[in-house]
Amino acid sequence: MVQSVSFKYSDTTPWIYKDLEFGIDLDTRLALVGPNGAGKSTLLKLLYGELTPTKGMIRKNSHLRIARYHQHLHELLDLDASPIEYMMAQFPALKERDEVRKLIGRYGITGKQQVSPIRQLSDGQRCRVVFAWLAYQVPHLLLLDEPTNHLDIDTIDSLAEALNDFEGGMVLVSHDFRLISQVAEEIWICENEKVTKWNGDILDYKEMLKNKVLKENEKRKKMF
Structure with missing residues (x-):
């Protein structure tokens, strides 16, 4: 439960959010969208x-596991450890x-990749190690930035397939509209110190952004 929550980073910085009031449960399938700097990652934190x-x-419920x-x-992975060593160190x-x-x-980490130092893996392979680490925690709620x-x-x-099979709640921040369209049941817009539910799907939101940009371009042309 988020109750009357306001947040700013310091006394001298502007408010990111004011008076947020909402709840999240294990049925939540939510994507946060909005302009850069509006506070999407801040809300997940x-x-x-x-x-x-x-x-x-x-x-929060005292038994809630969040990943x-x-x-x-x-x-933040231990780059000198192999994926096998890392997982065994994290989970005794x-x-x-x-x-x-x-x-x-x-998670697609196979063969030599399993015993090679993580520093030798590509960024994509390292992300796969992270997903394996997240999954082993058996969370009730996933926060994905x-x-x-x-x-x-x-x-x-x-x-997307794995998220649709996941039985818990999910809050997603992503610029990948394709992923959002596959996994999110609700879209919330973070903007102007608040969070607002979008009454439509991600394609409607994308169309609204496109029209907004076109209008702004038209205004600029008229100014010059």
Whole structure:
């Protein structure tokens, strides 16, 4: 539950959000859209608990497991460890290397990639290690911030399929309208210190943006 939440980064910076009031549950399939700098990633950080509201409160069920993907997560991996070593270090319950091999193999990390230092993997392969790490946490709620940045089209489609099979809640921030159209049931716009539900699908939103740009271009032409 997000209750009367307002947020700004410091006393001297402007408000990012004012008086937010909404709830998220395990049926939520939500995409956040809006201009750059409007606070989409900030909202995910607030929901995750990385940031604390300036005013108001965010209440969570004490048993809720949240897994958050953000676009710099693959940079935080232990680059000297192999994917197998990394997973075993993160999850001491994983005792058998064969078990870990199968686990990361499901995410396309196979053969030599499993035992090579993570620094030798491509950005896309590192993202796959991160997805395996997220999945093993068995979260109830996924917070995904630009998960497609280093992925090819086939992997994005596989991600969409996996998200549709996932039985928990999801809040997605992405510039990839194709992914949004595949996995989101609701679109919320982050803009002007608030979050507003968009009454339409992502293609309607894309069309609205296109018309907005065309109108602005027409205005500029008239000015000159």
